[in-house]
Amino acid sequence: MSGQDDTDFDDPGPEPDAPLTRGEPQGGIVIGEFGGGAVAAGPEATAEDSSRRLGVSSTEIPPPSVAAPPPGGIAIGRMTGGAAASGPGARATNRSEHFIEATPQLIEALALLSVHDGELGTEAVDIEREVRTNGGVEQGRLRRLAALAGRATATVGGQTAAGVAAQTIIGMLA
Template sequence: MGGNDEAERPDRERDTGAEPAAAEPAGAEPAGGIVVGEFDGGAVAAGLRAEAEDAGRRIGRAQGTHVPPPVVAPVPGGIAIGRMTGGAAASGTDARSTDRSERLIEATPQLVDALRLLRGESGELRTEAAEAEREIQATGGVEGGRLRRLAALAGRAAGSVGGQTAAGVAAGVISGMLP
């Protein structure tokens, strides 16, 4: 039986003269799929040398707490997320994930009024409130850490002189905005 018979057998690939396809590196994960039940900003990557970065700016509160949607398991090497609000996730060989996002709390009229009440206070409380006002003017929101500091400072000031002061009212408003 000649050499041509061998090339015509159905269980062998026909020689087309093309270069063979490159194989995946040994030990490499299969190309992964990503399954996300709900996604509100952020970055997700899966697979060989996957990279994900979130460098966005978000103003507002996180959505209300609710039950995350059901998530189906991803294919091997993939990612499954029930709910993702910002952040970054990566899966795979040499994967990297970086979250450089800024999360600002929306400046409501109540917050702006509370900050105005603190203009009459002294020291660190007045300084921190003024910084928050500047941040709101520049960005439309204020960083959560600053609001936590303000709430603590205003709460201490209110506690030392009675809760019905400007600091007490501001502490209540600011604390109510924190997640």
């Protein structure tokens, strides 16, 4: 023997419910709903997600049932973004962009904050510009704005325009 596995890879594989033996692909990935990200299966498979997406994923419709994939494969019931790969050396990379949509509530909150002096007002104006250009704002920028508004609220009380805007933004991020 040469020390190599003598499994015949042209063989279609074991019968259902038959135990796996050495050299056969192991398992697989089953995903009912895949709203973004990256998934990879198989020897030396890699997955990377550096995404930024617009909007919030809806969970109103339950994910479909998904049949088990073939050994080493991937089965996805519903995929609305992301990347999937299967097989030896498979790579899955997702570089989509995720933004919070420009809702009327967000526009109103930005208007309330943009009249403030200093960093809070400057950030609100910059985000307003991003919203008009892209139709939304990057989640991280909105988190930063909410923190700035929260600090401004803490210094003068929670019933200020900054407090109302901060609560609106925090609600959008939840």
